Amino acid sequence: MQHYEILVIGGGPAAISLVKVIGTHFKTGVIRPEDHSLIYCAMPYAIEQLIPVQKTFKRDELVLSAGADLLRDTCSAVDFDAKVVTTLGGEQYSYSKLVVATGAKPVLPPLPGSGLPGVHTFKTEADMLALSAVLEQGATHAAVIGAGAIGIELAQALASRGLETHLVDIATSILPNMADPDMLGGPTEELVKAGIHLHLGHGVAALNGTDRVESIQLTNGEEIHLAQDDCSTSSKTAQTRPLVVFAVGMRPDIDLFRGSTLEMGRQGIIVNGRMETSIPDVYAIGDCVQFSSAITGELQPGKLATNAVPMGKLLAKNLLGGNVEYQGFYNGAATKVGMWYVGSVGLTETQARSRYPVLVGEAELTTTFPIMPEAKAARLKVVVNKETGLLLGAQITSGAPVADKVDQLTMAIQYGIKASDLEFFSYSSQPYQSYYPADNLLIHAIKDLK
Numbered sequence: 001m002q003h004y005e006i007l008v009i010g011g012g013p014a015a016i017s018l019v020k021v022i023g024t025h026f027k028t029g030v031i032r033p034e035d036h037s038l039i040y041c042a043m044p045y046a047i048e049q050l051i052p053v054q055k056t057f058k059r060d061e062l063v064l065s066a067g068a069d070l071l072r073d074t075c076s077a078v079d080f081d082a083k084v085v086t087t088l089g090g091e092q093y094s095y096s097k098l099v100v101a102t103g104a105k106p107v108l109p110p111l112p113g114s115g116l117p118g119v120h121t122f123k124t125e126a127d128m129l130a131l132s133a134v135l136e137q138g139a140t141h142a143a144v145i146g147a148g149a150i151g152i153e154l155a156q157a158l159a160s161r162g163l164e165t166h167l168v169d170i171a172t173s174i175l176p177n178m179a180d181p182d183m184l185g186g187p188t189e190e191l192v193k194a195g196i197h198l199h200l201g202h203g204v205a206a207l208n209g210t211d212r213v214e215s216i217q218l219t220n221g222e223e224i225h226l227a228q229d230d231c232s233t234s235s236k237t238a239q240t241r242p243l244v245v246f247a248v249g250m251r252p253d254i255d256l257f258r259g260s261t262l263e264m265g266r267q268g269i270i271v272n273g274r275m276e277t278s279i280p281d282v283y284a285i286g287d288c289v290q291f292s293s294a295i296t297g298e299l300q301p302g303k304l305a306t307n308a309v310p311m312g313k314l315l316a317k318n319l320l321g322g323n324v325e326y327q328g329f330y331n332g333a334a335t336k337v338g339m340w341y342v343g344s345v346g347l348t349e350t351q352a353r354s355r356y357p358v359l360v361g362e363a364e365l366t367t368t369f370p371i372m373p374e375a376k377a378a379r380l381k382v383v384v385n386k387e388t389g390l391l392l393g394a395q396i397t398s399g400a401p402v403a404d405k406v407d408q409l410t411m412a413i414q415y416g417i418k419a420s421d422l423e424f425f426s427y428s429s430q431p432y433q434s435y436y437p438a439d440n441l442l443i444h445a446i447k448d449l450k
C-alpha cells in the first residue's frame with residue numbers, strides 16, 4: 001500500500017494552495033476525481049462565450065510541479081483508526097496526516113419537478129458542459145433561480161446568448177447577501193436593460209413539465225412559461241429546449257463522513273483556527289468546513305475561493321512548523337452587473353442593524369476626476385459599530401472595478417482600524433484613476449457617519 005505523509009482528498013483551490021506551499025517538504029498525494037481543476041469564477045464567462053470553456057481548466061502542473069502526486073480517483077471511505085483511505089478505483093493509501101478538502105456541492109432543492117430534464121445546477125465541469133450543450137442545441141428560454149453573484153453572472157451570460165432569461169429570487173432585491181437594496185438601483189436597471197425578466201420576492205414552489213421542464217410555479221401562484229404556447233407540448237419543448245439553473249447556494253460535500261466520528265455541523269466539518277478536526281492528524285480546509293464570521297463571531301456561510309485559499313496556505317504553514325490561527329470569514333466579494341461593478345465586505349446595513357447599534361455613512365464621487373471623459377459614478381456605504389467605532393461592513397457600486405477598494409476596506413476591518421482613524425488616511429490621486437485630491441470616497445463616507 002502506498003504511504004503518504006500528507007494525503008489530501010480533493011483538488012480544488014484549498015488543496016492546490018496547500019500543496020503549493022508545502023512543496024517537497026513532505027511526500028504528498030492529492031486525490032481528485034475530475035479531469036481538470038476549474039477556475040470556477042470564470043465559468044459564467046465561458047457560458048457567455050467570452051472565453052473558451054478550456055480556459056477555465058487549471059493546469060495539473062500546479063499540483064505536479066509542487067512535487068505532489070495527483071491520484072485521479074474518488075475517495076470512497078476513510079478508516080480514521082487504521083489511517084487508510086479507500087478509493088472507488090479500488091486503491092488503498094495509508095497516511096500520516098489527512099487533509100479533507102472536498103469542497104461544496106450546489107443545492108438543488110427537493111421541489112416537485114426538480115428532477116425533470118432541463119433542470120441544472122452550476123458548479124462542476126460536467127455542469128458547464130451540459131449547459132453549453134443545451135445552448136448549442138438551440139435553447140431559447142431559460143430561468144436562473146437565485147439572484148446572488150453566480151446567478152446574476154449566469155443570467156447575464158444566458159441573456160447575452162439571446163435566450164429569453166428569467167431571474168427568480170425569494171428576496172425582494174438582487175444580491176441580498178451582498179448589498180442593501182438602496183445601493184442596487186443601477187445594477188438592477190442594467191439587468192432589465194439586458195432583457196432579463198426579474199421575479200423577486202417569491203420562491204419557487206414547483207417545476208412543471210412532462211418530458212422536460214416547461215414552466216416554473218412561484219409561491220405567489222405566478223407561473224413562468226419557458227416554452228411557446230402555440231404548439232403541442234413535445235414539439236414546443238423540442239423547439240425551445242427550456243432550461244432552469246439553480247444557483248441558490250452550496251452545501252458542504254461531507255456525506256462521505258456521515259456515521260463516522262468526524263464532528264460536523266450544518267455548514268461543514270468542525271475545525272479550530274489551526275484547521276484541526278475532532279480527529280487527531282485529520283485537518284479540513286475550504287468549502288467543506290464550518291467556520292464563523294471574524295466580525296460577529298457567529299457561524300456564517302463563507303463558501304468562497306478567497307476563504308478556501310488562505311485556509312490551505314495557513315494549514316501548510318502550520319504543517320511546516322508554524323503557528324497561525326484562522327480568524328474567520330470577512331467575505332469580501334465582487335461581481336459585475338452590466339456597466340456596474342458591485343462589491344462588499346462584512347455585514348450589510350440590514351444585517352448590522354439587527355445585531356448592533358450602528359452608524360452609517362455614504363458617499364458618491366466619480367471614478368476619475370469628474371472633468372475627465374471616462375468619469376463614472378462611484379458610491380460607497382460604510383457601516384460602523386456605534387459602540388466600538390469599528391467597521392462592520394461596506395458596499396460599493398461603481399462604474400470602475402471595485403475589488404481593490406473592497407480589499408482596502410477588508411484590511412481596515414481585519415486589522416481593527418477605527419472609523420475615526422480613517423478620516424485622515426493617506427491616499428493617492430490621478431485624473432484617470434481617482435477623484436480629485438480634494439476628496440476620497442472612503443474619507444467622504446466616514447465623514448458622513450450618522
Ligand SMILES: Cc1cc2nc3c(=O)[nH]c(=O)nc-3n(C[C@H](O)[C@H](O)[C@H](O)COP(=O)(O)OP(=O)(O)OC[C@H]3O[C@@H](n4cnc5c(N)ncnc54)[C@H](O)[C@@H]3O)c2cc1C
Nearest residue numbers: 010011012013014040041075102103286287303304305306
Ligand atoms: C460559478 C462559480 C463562480 C464562483 N465565483 C467565485 C468568485 O468570483 N470568487 C470566489 O472567491 N469564489 C467563487 N466561487 C466559489 C469558489 O469556487 C469555491 O469557494 C472554491 O472552489 C472552494 O474551494 P475548495 O477547494 O474548498 O472546494 P472545491 O473547489 O469544491 O473542490 C473540492 C474538490 O474535492 C473533490 N472531492 C469531493 N469529494 C471527493 C471525494 N470523495 N474524493 C476525492 N475528491 C473529492 C471535488 O471533486 C473537488 O475536486 C465560485 C463558484 C462557482 C461555482
